[in-house]
Amino acid sequence: MRTILVVGGGYAGFYTAWKLEKKLRRDEARVVVVDPRPYMTYQPFLPEVVAGSVEARHAAVSMRRHLTKTRIIAGTVVKVDHAHKTATIRPAEGPEYAFPYDIIAVTAGAVTRKLDIPGVTEHAIGMKHVEEAVAIRDRLLTNFDRAATLPPGPQRRRLLTVTFVGGGFSGVEGFGELLSLATALARRYPELDPAELSFHLVEARGRILPEVTDKPGEWVVRSLEKRGAHIHLNAVLQSADGGHVVLSTGEEFDSDLIVWTVGNAASPLVRNHTDLPIDGRGMLMVRADLRVGDASSFVPDAWGAGDDAAVPDLALAGAKPGAATVPNAQHAVRQGKLLARNIVASLRGREPKQYLHHSLGVVATLGLGRGIFQYKGIVIKGFPAWVMHRGYHVLAVPSWERKVRVLLVWVTAALFGRDIVSLASVQHPRRAFVTGGEVPAASEEPAAHEVQAVSAGASREHAPSA
Structure with a gap:
């Protein structure tokens, strides 16, 4: 054979x-x-x-x-x-x-395209693999818990500041979904002021979502800004050293969570x-x-x-x-x-066929109940586009087993809301066993960004052929 x-x-x-x-x-x-x-x-x-x-x-x-x-x-x-x-x-x-x-x-x-920018390798997390997506979610949930114990000030603002670098589909969808989660979380933390949330999307070009035309892309920007997001167009990340974000526009701020979605290499x-x-x-x-x-x-x-x-x-x-x-x-x-x-x-001795596929259009989620769809000159926004996004992808994911599991999770979330438990502690599965239940002082614990950035970096290093 x-x-x-x-x-x-x-x-x-x-x-x-x-x-x-x-x-x-x-x-x-x-x-x-x-x-x-x-x-x-x-x-x-x-x-x-x-x-x-x-x-x-x-x-x-x-x-x-x-x-x-x-x-x-x-x-x-x-x-x-x-x-x-x-x-x-x-x-x-x-x-x-x-x-x-x-x-x-x-x-x-x-593979994820990385640029030689100070601090990116040490602090940023990609969004190409499941473990990276989980790390992003757990970091945000953990940061809410940490921020709720602090008085208002620079450290709390840093924990509640999120930065996405890259305005393509992956970046915009991840940004919109995480913003939706953070907005919902803020209602469960009376210690925090929702106005303290600071979400930044950095894009080097003058627009986001290059797969859609200009006007739908502008609508997405306006929609995100109405929800409190800061969209930095024509801006290049110059440094993220120590979690301190410096943009080519002169803007600077501290961000504990930096997500890198600038494209593929x-x-x-x-x-x-x-x-x-x-x-x-x-x-x-x-x-x-x-x-x-x-x-x-x-x-x-x-x-x-x-x-x-x-x-x-x-x-x-x-x-x-x-x-x-x-x-x-x-x-x-x-x-x-x-x-x-x-x-x-x-x-079997036959000639192969050529690949020809006409686009079915593009659809993106912008958070719970929000989306955008475009097929040629047809543009659908908001809730209908979000339903189309979910409908298309539940049909596209391979195997009925996966379709049913995803549908059941969506139904459960519709009835009971999102699950907001952070499992960041799985990064240290032996801690309770080794310490006998003793909780280490904050100064003795590795910073969350150190653990998760290393994890995300390892996943990229081991993915040259997949």
Whole structure:
């Protein structure tokens, strides 16, 4: 049997393996997926994980539960030598080893794009993985508890100040959901004045949400500002050293929670550790039929899809020659499904089909009961758009098991409200056992930002192929 190696278990990788299982005949080929995480993260749910509207585990789809015919290797592909059809795998435990394959599907995804700004690595948390979304939520809840014990002043203001850097979909959705949670929390803390909450969204461009047109984007800004948010457009973060935020506009303030959502960067595996062709951005060069190569030729037995691949956008070919599909869930899911069909077609001597997908529009949540939807010239705002957002994503999340679990959480929240318990203490699971119940003085405890920034940084360092 031939071995099909799927590098990365994100959207594109998970759907490629899932559909291959259904389409391959018995003994036609074996499928192997390599990913450091045992689950596929449904990233559109991360803003709601941040707000506590979706359980963290429900935004993660178990690969072993759903890929029952696939061999799953917990590890990272650190090198691809396609000339010899060998991948070097670094497993979760043990030494690296060479893994031979016959066909490779590179769906390594992208990683969080970091810039060399003082204090960002030490203090910021990304929002690309479930653990980061949980850390953001727990930090906010913990900060409310800490602030409630302090008198009004600089330290309390710092704890109640939140800064998001990046005004794309991920940043705006996470910002809106966390603002919604904080506003609801303030009513449960009579010791605090809601006016002490300070939420800042920093964007280097002159607008947010580049996926929508100008007027809807302006409406989102006005909507957030009416809720008390501070939107800093044409502003660049210059420093976050010690949690002290300095913007290029001259504004400065202290912020205990800094969330970094400035976009994606090419996977280090694709950019630096493969002999497959890449473009100037470090993205895998992929044809419209998802074979690796360019319009004139392709690399046999090499395929690519998802955020690490520059897939030609045939829907824009007339208006923007050379345009590639944007890195979002809509494209990754559909590319993964087509990739599986095309691999099977090539195994059976048929020609693969080209990827062509017309956008279904864009929809974003801006907090509980608030959203925006745009399809061409049609714009829907507020509660109807929020319902459309939830409806679309509960249909899009893979497997009925996950759909039902998410729906039950939403129903429970509608009846009883959000769960506002912080589980930040799981960062120190042995503390009570070691101390015998003694509570350490505040000066002896590691700062929350130190624990969670390290955790978030570790998750990024171990994600070069997923």
